[in-house]
Amino acid sequence: MYIKKECVAMLLAGGQGSRLYALTKDMAKPAVPFGGKYRLIDFPLSNCTNSGIDTVGVLTQYQPLVLNDYIGNGQPWDLDKLHGGVHVLPPYQTAAGASWYEGTANAIYQNISFVERYHPEYVVVLGGDHIYKMDYSKMLDFHKANQADLTIAVLDVPLSEASRMGIMTCDEALRVVDFTEKPKEPKSTLASMGIYIFTWDKLKKYLIENENANTGSKDFGKDIIPAMLANGERLFAYTFEGYWKDVGTLDSLWDANMDLLSPSEPLDLYDKEWKIYSRHDNMPPQYIGASAEVENAMITEGSVINGKVDFSVIFSGVVIEEGAKVQYSIVMPGTVIKAGAVVEYAIVGEDCVVEQNAHIGRSPEEYHENRDEWGIAVVGHNVTVGEGKEVAPKQILSEDI
């Protein structure tokens, strides 16, 4: 017996995140560490809990081990429920054969029976790779007030960025009249945030039609939304104001972490009314040693800092030895930076060892004449950077050197 739920969330977490290269070699993008003690998926999961949505399906496909482990029974997000809670939904085999999730719409299509168990009126469809805090219940109120079939959360972006995103054109009542993916000449600056609320009966109908039409893409942006628009369904844009960042690339992942250090704090992680929850190991508080110099940084439990840290985000259990220097960088859980090593403008993955006097990344000032050659240096997970070795800007290291 399943208790009815008004609203169920479906979280698309199967993407490879190929533009994060070495960081997603062995883990799905939503499992990538972020902001000291989080992983990307903590943001949508915490938003669900804080918005009163207690039934979440997480659709996994690519390298799910770390993600499955991390979600577990959902307890850290208060999603270990008698009724509902978090469910990991991998692709499965049926009497008709086995198939992978072929697109975002197909992934939901294959889990229609999961959604139907709860007889919801509405389904929230979310991505697993965006950093933001959002009250979905307010968006649902907006959806209901408009008697909408689909509400799409949108962000007003600068015109220069609009041609990289899915752009909505709306009338005065915010009803969507046009939707174009990555338009060359944007007609508006309202960009889709990849957050949808569907009235379930409508979504189900379109999912089945899309599946039967066999377009090949089976995607929300390419198929479902255009089809609904063409049929004159009620599509509305819900404007979101606040911090939102797509962390699909190495540069944007680095930027989003650095945003946390901005004095204006666009994303307040200290708000007790809207906590971001995470699963964590039971580590003691961090220790900042007598020889340490720590300024403008975010550091978390289990870390031992004896070196210099400036403008950096340091995750749990990181060791930075005396004489090591970390600046403008992200150092993920369990990594050791040994004496004399320098890490600057870099992302260093989980459980790495940076041996003595190694040098990862360079400051952009050293590249002011050939700026195109400069970029963030990246070291993947479980990599050892040998004594005195260098990782150049823009280099992505996934094997020991």
Place this chain on the structure above:
Amino acid sequence: MIRTNQNVLGLIFASIHDSAVMDLTKLRTMGSVLFGGRYRLIDFPLSNFVNSGISQVGVITKRNYGSLLDHVGSGREWDLARKNGGLHLLPPFSHTSSTIYSGRLDALGNVWSFVEHSNADYVVLTDCDIVTTIDYRPAVAQHIRSGADITAIYAKGFYDQATETSATIFGVGEDGFVNDVMVDPPMTGECNLSLDMYIMSKEFLRRIVKESMSRNRFSFRRDILLDRSANYRVFAYEHKGYYSRIDSLPSYFAANLALLDSKNRDALFTKTAPIYTKTKDNAPVRFGLESHIKNSLIADGCIIEGKVENCVLFRGVRIGKGTVVRDSIITQDTVIGERCSIRNVITDKNVRIADERQLTGSKGYPLFIGKGAQI
């Protein structure tokens, strides 16, 4: 590597020693005294039991146990929300006398039906005043091997009659059995200090509890350990790991600051036997542009914009610009304003210190600021 030790029951006395640190226990039990940045004292015995495979645990409380109930909840954070065994809170229901618990035996008599109904063959008793990481498995094995009535766990340490209170000291013979017991002896020097952890079979414990109740005796130390006429065979088991004993405000202060030494920290917080505690979902620590931190232990959720040296900061502490905090224990959610100067101070939870305040205690006796005080 957690093995279930089905036949051992752990019992924690959360309220014994409350009087040792009155300032801290005015509003709570010894077990719920804040420690080490993110812990409460009961986290250590609870985690030690769990990491020793003891998954049925009773917590005996006396009064002021609101904060303790809130902290341990269902026991889930210690993996003790179990169908079989798990955590049981045992508040008093005084049926033997009009006063509540006067000693360990009295308390055990009160909760005896809980002990009786557990399927355990052995019982480990501990208090909350010792901060240590200990594996009880070899101690229980040794108890069974030795054929002793009681195994008392002790540690070699320095005893100073001037500062220690309510210390039990054992004389240990060559056969490993206790041959002398002293309470607060007039001496100073290296000795075998009791950690007030005892292992007994349920059968033996039942006998002494019943006998003591029939004679209106209630102190385990006075009526069992010090009573040489009974000829109980007490085996002494030495705990060689790092420990600190909290029996006064200065010792509480020192035990916290001892965690700034990496040797002590590594001994207490190991990878194989983590210390569990209630999760608060605090964000990482944010260090401001002009922050300056030396030799300090800092829990998550703090925002630090000033200067911090030789301190333990608990979860959610705020330290304003231009403020200098030295040699202090600043507990949970304390907010210190700008341009303050703080030294040798212990703040209890939720203390508010306005801008430009100067607070100084002495090294030997820190200044204590009570819960929720506004300065």
